[in-house]
Amino acid sequence: MSLTGVPILSILTFLPLAGVLVVAVMPGSGPGAAKRFWSVGLAVSLLEFAISIPVLIAFDPAVAGMQFTEHRAWIESLGISYSLGLDGISLWLVMLTTFFVPLCILCSFTYIQKKIREYIISFLLIETAMIGTFLAMDLVLFYVFWELMLIPMFLLIGIWGGERRIYSAVKFFLYTAVGSIFMLVAIVVLYFHHQQATGEASFYLFSLLDLHIPVEMQFWLCAAFFLAFAIKVPMFPLHTWLPDAHVEAPTAGSVILASILLKMGTYGFIRFAMPLFPYATHQFIPIIAGLGVIAIVYAALVSWVQPDIKKLVAYSSVSHMGYVLVGLFALNMQGVQGGIYQMLNHGLSTGALFLLVGMIYERRHTRLMEEFGGLAKIMPVFATFLMIATLASVAVPGTNGFVGEFLILLGAFKSYPLLAIIATSGALFSVIYMLWMYQRVMFGPVDKPQNAGLSDLNWRETVTMLPIAVLIIVMGIFPGLFLRQMDASAERFIHTVKSRYQTYVALEEQRLPNGHQIALWTDLIPGEPEIREGVSPTHGGR
Structure with a gap:
């Protein structure tokens, strides 16, 4: 076309x-x-x-x-x-x-x-x-x-x-x-x-x-x-x-x-x-990646203790965006692609969770987990969509969340292994607090009389949720359909940042006294020799 x-x-x-x-x-x-x-x-x-x-x-x-x-x-x-x-x-x-x-x-x-x-x-x-x-x-x-x-x-x-x-x-x-x-x-x-x-x-x-x-x-x-x-x-x-x-x-x-x-x-x-600003970016990489990892773990722990479902999802959003930063600042193909993919994943899974929280709030005018229980028995369609969104949020294989987090952690391990190991713990915490939320809201007895008469999702709400659920599964099973579109652009982005950084390093070494060498951040990145040799400094094209 x-x-x-x-x-x-x-x-x-x-x-x-x-x-x-x-x-x-x-x-x-x-x-x-x-x-x-x-x-x-x-x-x-x-x-x-x-x-x-x-x-x-x-x-x-x-x-x-x-x-x-x-x-x-x-x-x-x-x-x-x-x-x-x-x-x-x-x-x-x-x-x-x-x-x-x-x-x-x-x-x-x-x-x-x-x-x-x-x-x-x-x-x-x-x-x-x-x-x-x-x-x-x-x-x-x-x-x-x-x-x-x-x-x-x-x-x-x-x-x-x-x-x-x-x-x-x-x-x-x-x-x-x-x-x-x-x-x-x-x-x-x-x-x-x-x-x-x-x-x-x-x-x-x-x-x-x-x-x-x-x-x-x-x-x-x-x-x-x-x-x-x-x-x-x-x-x-x-x-x-x-x-x-x-x-x-x-x-x-x-x-x-x-x-x-x-x-x-x-x-x-x-x-x-x-x-x-490639030179400054490289100097900030340890700081940004470190703050991203802190966000992953800290926000996950805060989510764990939230009594309000919407607040739990809000803090989980901070945690998942930390993964995006960790991937992008790994500055390798896996990390950058994973970061971009996770931006899409986060939009779908967190958007779905907020939609579902809003639907239940319209019925009960409360978001406190203690006010629910046993909803799977009376709202099976709602429970199904919530389970799909929950599994995507905790990165279960077969959902979009797994592809993004896997690529991010793969790229992060190449660039900063210790931070990647710490970031992995955030995935464990998300499994705990998300499944804990699902268990409290969906399972158990219906011990609140206000919940007994709740209606399941209507056609409008089902039409709203269905395309999101389908995309969560499609992106989890066929990630190549989406990654293929970003391959060339992601590669150009990485090359532009790294080659321009190398140019600045060369200029700075000429400016500094003889014998003084600037340590390349990429010297700390195993498996990334291409920016130190075989690549001429360019501006990345247009």
């Missing part, structure tokens, strides 16, 4: 925004108004997913660089361009976004009873922001979409959230905004450094990749980017906003937060921070 000449990425990005305009001008009175809002929101999100399918089909997995690119001047005097592109790393994140938004709208029909027009507008606006973030190749354009995401998410938590919604919404906004401000400063510094070095004004990523950034400057710029992305992941100890946001957000808000928004942080590391 050819999409030549079709601005497909712009259509994907701004179709939800067109839906926002339609919903905004629709008549808001009468008994059928709410139904019309839901219908238009669902139709636009389904159309967005349908349009993303040809992109997946037409995508060429053999091409490592950007595809379906769109590049034109936006604010020419400042060197700001409208640049969009898609590669094997961003492809599946875009697909994950278009897949989940209609499910989130579908699951909200009965739960959301007020300000429905505003709710639909918020969801379609955040879809535009998320898609744009994954496609933007100009740093200013990326920053605009990155910041745009804050507004609808703030509203989703602050208007339709729980009792402490205002506190959680403000906390989420402040944490993310602080990191974003530092990143904006770093972007401006990069811009002026590029202008001074080349005489040209540009925020275009691939122009900046051709730039030599002094090592001393790299550390500060890298730290600013890392802070913004670390908060979004969220990385320990910057994670404290996430459990509050998850617990207070409406069900669909928790799903979109866990499934998509957290991935914007790890995507930022891959797309911008690590290639732009």
Whole structure:
């Protein structure tokens, strides 16, 4: 399938925004108004997913660089361009976004009873922001979409959230905004450094990749980017906003937060921070990998003692995102592919868990495990979906979670064996707390009279859960279908970071006194000799 000449990425990005305009001008009175809002929101999100399918089909997995690119001047005097592109790393994140938004709208029909027009507008606006973030190749354009995401998410938590919604919404906004401000400063510094070095004004990523950034400057710029992305992941100890946001957000808000928004942080590391600042990145690897392992173990232990099911899932989300960081910063093929795959896995399994917690909360208006028991006898369909999501979360072979964690640990063992061994304990802890949760909620006697009359999932809830369950199994049994699309792009990413790092090392050795040698981080990585010999320093291409 050819999409030549079709601005497909712009259509994907701004179709939800067109839906926002339609919903905004629709008549808001009468008994059928709410139904019309839901219908238009669902139709636009389904159309967005349908349009993303040809992109997946037409995508060429053999091409490592950007595809379906769109590049034109936006604010020419400042060197700001409208640049969009898609590669094997961003492809599946875009697909994950278009897949989940209609499910989130579908699951909200009965739960959301007020300000429905505003709710639909918020969801379609955040879809535009998320898609744009994954496609933007100009740093200013990326920053605009990155910041745009804050507004609808703030509203989703602050208007339709729980009792402490205002506190959680403000906390989420402040944490993310602080990191974003530092990143904006770093972007401006990069811009002026590029202008001074080349005489040209540009925020275009691939122009900046051709730039030599002094090592001393790299550390500060890298730290600013890392802070913004670390908060979004969220990385320990910057994670404290996430459990509050998850617990207070409406069900669909928790799903979109866990499934998509957290991935914007790890995507930022891959797309911008690590290639732009390879020397500083290599110096930060032990710190980032160590914090990732701490998050895996710490959040798993905290999950173990949670009485609230949603809070348990929230902390488990922090733990599983720690695996993604460990994989990406292993900087080898297994680790990077495992990290990207785990981003998708986490979106599916954690999104499914939040959906199911929301469905049971609608029936009982409580999330405390002690209030349940024996639900498998009266809600067998619910129990089946919860078991599939639970098994995926604990990485049982045959589910998507196993493939991601296996690749991550394989890559981590090659790069930092001790940290990999410690990270493995997190998998054991997740088995304990997830199966403990399932046992308390699903098995045993139905000793609460309020539970005896609970209804099983209806057709709408079943339709919401079924595609997620199918994908969990398909990704577990046929991972090659998904890994194949990211092979070339992941390899190019690793080569770009390592070869550019080698270039900086060579320059620094020339600058330092004779006889003084810089220790390569890759000297600590067994089985990775290719960056020390046989590879010429390049900028990784476009």
